[in-house]
Amino acid sequence: xxxxxxxxxxxxxxxxxxxxxxxxxxxxxxxxxxxxxxxxxxxxxxxxxxxxxxxxxxxxxxxxxxxxxxxxxxxxxxxxxxxxxxxxxxxxxxxxxxxxxxxxxxxxxxxxxxxxxxxxxxxxxxxxxxxxxxxxxxxxxxxxxxxxxxxxxxxxxxxxxxxxxxxxxxxxxxxxxxxxxxxxxxxxxxxxxxxxxxxxxxxxxxxxxxxxxxxxxxxxxxxxxxxxxxxxxxxxxxxxxxxxxxxxxxxxxxxxxxxxxxxxxxxxxxxxxxxxxxxxxxxxxxxxxxxxxxxxxxxxxxxxxxxxxxxxxxxxxxxxxxxxxxxxxxxxxxxxxxxxxxxxxx
Amino acid sequence: xxxxxxxxxxxxxxxxxxxxxxxxxxxxxxxxxxxxxxxxxxxxxxxxxxxxxxxxxxxxxxxxxxxxxxxxxxxxxxxxxxxxxxxxxxxxxxxxxxxxxxxxxxxxxxxxxxxxxxxxxxxxxxxxxxxxxxxxxxxxxxxxxxxxxxxxxxxxxxxxxxxxxxxxxxxxxxxxxxxxxxxxxxxxxxxxxxxxxxxxxxxxxxxxxxxxxxxxxxxxxxxxxxxxxxxxxxxxxxxxxxxxxxxxxxxxxxxxxxxxxxxxxxxxxxxxxxxxxxxxxxxxxxxxxxxxxxxxxxxxxxxxxxxxxxxxxxxxxxxxxxxxxxxxxxxxxxxxxxxxxxxxxx
Numbered sequence: 001x002x003x004x005x006x007x008x009x010x011x012x013x014x015x016x017x018x019x020x021x022x023x024x025x026x027x028x029x030x031x032x033x034x035x036x037x038x039x040x041x042x043x044x045x046x047x048x049x050x051x052x053x054x055x056x057x058x059x060x061x062x063x064x065x066x067x068x069x070x071x072x073x074x075x076x077x078x079x080x081x082x083x084x085x086x087x088x089x090x091x092x093x094x095x096x097x098x099x100x101x102x103x104x105x106x107x108x109x110x111x112x113x114x115x116x117x118x119x120x121x122x123x124x125x126x127x128x129x130x131x132x133x134x135x136x137x138x139x140x141x142x143x144x145x146x147x148x149x150x151x152x153x154x155x156x157x158x159x160x161x162x163x164x165x166x167x168x169x170x171x172x173x174x175x176x177x178x179x180x181x182x183x184x185x186x187x188x189x190x191x192x193x194x195x196x197x198x199x200x201x202x203x204x205x206x207x208x209x210x211x212x213x214x215x216x217x218x219x220x221x222x223x224x225x226x227x228x229x230x231x232x233x234x235x236x237x238x239x240x241x242x243x244x245x246x247x248x249x250x251x252x253x254x255x256x257x258x259x260x261x262x263x264x265x266x267x268x269x270x271x272x273x274x275x276x277x278x279x280x281x282x283x284x285x286x287x288x289x290x291x292x293x294x295x296x297x298x299x300x301x302x303x304x305x306x307x308x309x310x311x312x313x314x315x316x317x318x319x320x321x322x323x324x325x326x327x328x329x330x331x332x333x334x335x336x337x338x339x340x341x342x343x344x345x346x
Numbered sequence: 347x348x349x350x351x352x353x354x355x356x357x358x359x360x361x362x363x364x365x366x367x368x369x370x371x372x373x374x375x376x377x378x379x380x381x382x383x384x385x386x387x388x389x390x391x392x393x394x395x396x397x398x399x400x401x402x403x404x405x406x407x408x409x410x411x412x413x414x415x416x417x418x419x420x421x422x423x424x425x426x427x428x429x430x431x432x433x434x435x436x437x438x439x440x441x442x443x444x445x446x447x448x449x450x451x452x453x454x455x456x457x458x459x460x461x462x463x464x465x466x467x468x469x470x471x472x473x474x475x476x477x478x479x480x481x482x483x484x485x486x487x488x489x490x491x492x493x494x495x496x497x498x499x500x501x502x503x504x505x506x507x508x509x510x511x512x513x514x515x516x517x518x519x520x521x522x523x524x525x526x527x528x529x530x531x532x533x534x535x536x537x538x539x540x541x542x543x544x545x546x547x548x549x550x551x552x553x554x555x556x557x558x559x560x561x562x563x564x565x566x567x568x569x570x571x572x573x574x575x576x577x578x579x580x581x582x583x584x585x586x587x588x589x590x591x592x593x594x595x596x597x598x599x600x601x602x603x604x605x606x607x608x609x610x611x612x613x614x615x616x617x618x619x620x621x622x623x624x625x626x627x628x629x630x631x632x633x634x635x636x637x638x639x640x641x642x643x644x645x646x647x648x649x650x651x652x653x654x655x656x657x658x659x660x661x662x663x664x665x666x667x668x669x670x671x672x673x674x675x676x677x678x679x680x681x682x683x684x685x686x687x688x689x690x691x692x
Contacts, residue, residue: 039515040508101477105470124451124514127473131447131480132507138484139500147488150496154485161478162386168470169385 005336014065014329021061021080021088022054028089032140033133043121043129047096049114055225056095056196057088062337063200063214065330066322070205083144083203090137090149091196094157097133098164098192100126105164106247149199156195163187172252174262174274181259182223189229190222197221213321217334220318225341227311230255235295235304236345246291250281256310261303273297311342351682360411360675367407367426367434368400374435378486379479389467389475393442395460401571402441402542403434408683409546409560411676412668416551429490429549436483436495437542440503443479444510444538446472451510452593495545502541509533518598520608520620527605528569535575536568543567559667563680566664571687573657576601581641581650582691592637596627602656607649619643657688 007015029051033044064084065071103116104126110116118126134157141150167184170176197218201211233248234257248255254262258277262270276297279290298304315338322338325331353361375397379390410430411417449462450472456462464472480503487496513530516522543564547557579594580603594601600608604623608616622643625636644650661684668684671677 035508037508037512039511043511097477101473104473123469125511127447127450127476128507128510128514130473131443131476132504132511134477134480135500135503135507138487139497139504141484142493142497142500144493147490147493147496150493151485151488154481154488157481158478158485161474161481162381162383164474165385165389165471165478166383168474 005333005340010329011333011336014062014333017065017080018058018061018333021085022057024080024085025054025057025061025088025092026051028085028140029092032089032093032136040132043117043125044132046114046117046120047100047129047133050096050099051092054092056091056193058337059193059196059218059221059334060084060088060091060200062330062334063197063218064204066325066328066334067201067206067210067214068204069326071328071330081203084200086140086143087149087199087203088196090141090153091192091199093133093137093140094153094160094192097130097137098160100130100133102164104130106251149202152195152199156191159187159191160189163189163191167253170254174254176254176259177263178256178259181254181256185223185226186219189226190219193222193225194218210325213324217318217321217338220314220321221338221341224311224314224318224338227256227307227314228342228344231257231304231307231311232345234258234298246280246287249277249294256307257298257303260306261298261301264301264303265297269297269300308342315339315342351679351686356675357679357682360408360679363411363426364404364407364679367431368403370426370431371400371403371407371434371438372397374431374486375438378435378439378482386478389463389471390478392460392463392466393446393475393479396442396445397438400438402437402539404683405539405542405564405567405680406430406434406437406546408676408680409543409564410550412671412674412680413547413552413556413560414550415672417674417676427549429495430546432486432489433495433545433549434542436486436499437538437545439479439483439486440499440506440538443476443483444506446476446479448510450476452597495548498541498545502537505533505537506535509535509537513599516600520600522600522605523609524602524605527600527602531569531572532565535572536565539568539571540564556671559670563664563667563684566660566667567684567687570657570660570664570684573602573653573660574688574690577603577650577653577657578691580604580644592626592633595623595640602653603644603649606652607644607647610647610649611643615643615646654688661685661688 005011030048033040033047035041035044061080061084064080100117104118104123107118109119116126117129121129138150138154141153144150163184163186166180167188170180170184194215195218198211198215201214230248233246234255247253249258258273261273265273273294276290276294280287280294282290295304319335319338322331322335351357376394379386379393381387381390407426407430410426446463450464450469453464455465462472463475467475484496484500487499490496509530509532512526513534516526516530540561541564544557544561547560576594579592580601593599595604604619607619611619619640622636622640626633626640628636641650665681665684668677668681
């Protein structure tokens with residue numbers, strides 16, 4: 001994520017601490033996935049190519065800094081502990097596991113400008129590899145001194161799965177409302193992002209109130225981030241986003257713009273839009289035209305801008321939580337990250 | 347498993363303690379899977395029907411008793427602790443997760459005389475439900491006082507997945523040898539069974555040597571159990587075993603009888619047997635005839651009896667470990683369980 005941010009003099013020291021910390025997270029990640037079996041090593045090496053924005057490790061580190069009173073003015077002197085590195089690697093590993101399984105469920109062929117595991121090695125390898133990543137994340141968790149972090153990660157992983165099951169339940173259900181959409185997003189995406197922020201703070205010498213504030217910041221950021229992701233799936237350019245797009249419609253998943261549009265459209269338009277959505281799910285030229293017509297229909301009810309405004313409002317609400325922390329370069333970094341999360345084109 | 351054993355006067359008290367403990371394990375299992383979401387509850391309720399032999403919880407409880415010097419003579423007075431119950435529920439939950447995902451990979455339609463999750467709810471629900479079960483197991487693990495049990499479970503779950511990935515790598519590879527077969531089985535099946543035995547002992551007041559012995563007993567029992575499972579897939583009666591059979595051949599998985607047969611058969615017979623294996627993978631009448639011809643070919647090289655003898659020898663070796671524990675009804679129960687594991691028809 002940090003490549004989305006313009007780093008000025010004030011943020012430069014944080015950027016340096018962050019880069020060092022993320023390099024340690026990558027090393028911890030790779031070490032944990034080592035295996036004596038070539039079959040396992042090969043697949044894990046492929047997963048390492050999935051690592052893109054490193055949003056969750058970035059949040060662990062920035063929240064660790066923002067929560068630590070000593071780091072308020074001089075982040076470059078701050079000690080990012082082994083616990084922070086472990087927790088960051090765990091959060092990224094849980095996230096990778098969901099990506100690998102999501103790609104199986106979505107029948108996606110591309111991710112981060114590369115081929116998905118399911119596309120290259122088959123669904124079976126992808127299912128087992130996802131399981132291996134989850135198990136590795138939990139095993140790594142137990143290297144921490146206390147069980148409370150492992151409990152938080154275990155609980156959040158349950159919540160993430162529950163969100164995915166809820167989403168599946170509403171697949172092809174064109175009556176899904178905004179409230180249900182947000183219930184899904186809070187569970188399947190925001191819970192782990194909130195936990196990343198909370199764990200960063202908890203492993204610093206911060207007070208519980210700070211950890212709670214940063215968890216709430218993460219929750220809001222997570223929802224905003226997912227709304228933007230869903231927008232990009234509908235309106236983004238595949239070459240820029242770097243993964244298969246249009247998968248939501250193709251798999252009968254209605255996201256915020258469509259839900260808003262269907263609620264506002266008259267019955268005739270509603271029927272027409274649903275037919276367009278179905279046609280847009282294909283891979284041919286007709287699909288391309290249908291997708292364009294659908295975007296025009298969404299614009300006519302201002303549904304794209306509704307989703308964009310919602311994402312920005314949620315990001316603003318998340319940023320408001322930060323104002324209750326002491327001022328610091330790390331806090332400012334988090335602030336700009338929340339802006340970038342909803343302004344990004346990939 | 348205990349229904350496979352003839353319980354005489356000596357074992358009756360253990361049987362009573364075991365039945366009480368397993369009821370508590372079931373309650374812990376169900377409580378952990380509770381959710382506010384009907385979509386999650388419905389799927390979890392279906393998984394509870396999968397519970398069959400409860401082999402892993404049974405081993406946790408019996409090893410807890412066998413390892414505890416106080417339980418040597420009067421098992422009915424033994425306290426099966428909350429930790430034992432938790433550990434047993436965790437082991438069963440990890441096992442359930444692998445069953446749910448295995449059924450997706452194997453495209454199986456039936457398990458324990460019911461429909462599989464993937465058959466009823468689709469592959470997507472089954473993949474996510476498996477993830478939910480793994481996450482629930484780890485979350486439950488963190489309710490234990492120490493992290494060492496959680497670490498053992500995390501590590502064993504990694505090993506189980508690594509075994510599955512190794513198995514996948516050798517799918518459709520007709521040159522697989524017995525050594526590789528046992529490497530797969532030790533990881534994908536025996537590691538969790540060994541951990542069940544070890545954790546039962548570790549949560550009793552036993553010495554480390556006893557826990558190590560029981561882990562070794564579990565490892566041997568686990569391999570023997572899987573060899574017998576693979577035999578039943580090849581030679582069992584679907585109505586008796588209660589799940590889809592012949593899946594190994596259908597999915598290109600060679601197990602001990604076939605590996606032994608192909609190594610001994612002359613080139614002509616080898617080619618014929620491979621064609622029969624392919625034909626037996628279907629669902630029609632020809633497949634039935636091919637399966638019968640294949641069994642005759644396997645008999646001609648004594649490959650069925652080789653596998654059966656191997657299972658018995660492994661079970662005997664496992665039982666020999668028990669002789670180094672003090673004599674007790676629980677130890678005798680474990681002894682008979684190891685005999686039953688390789689004599690069973692389901």
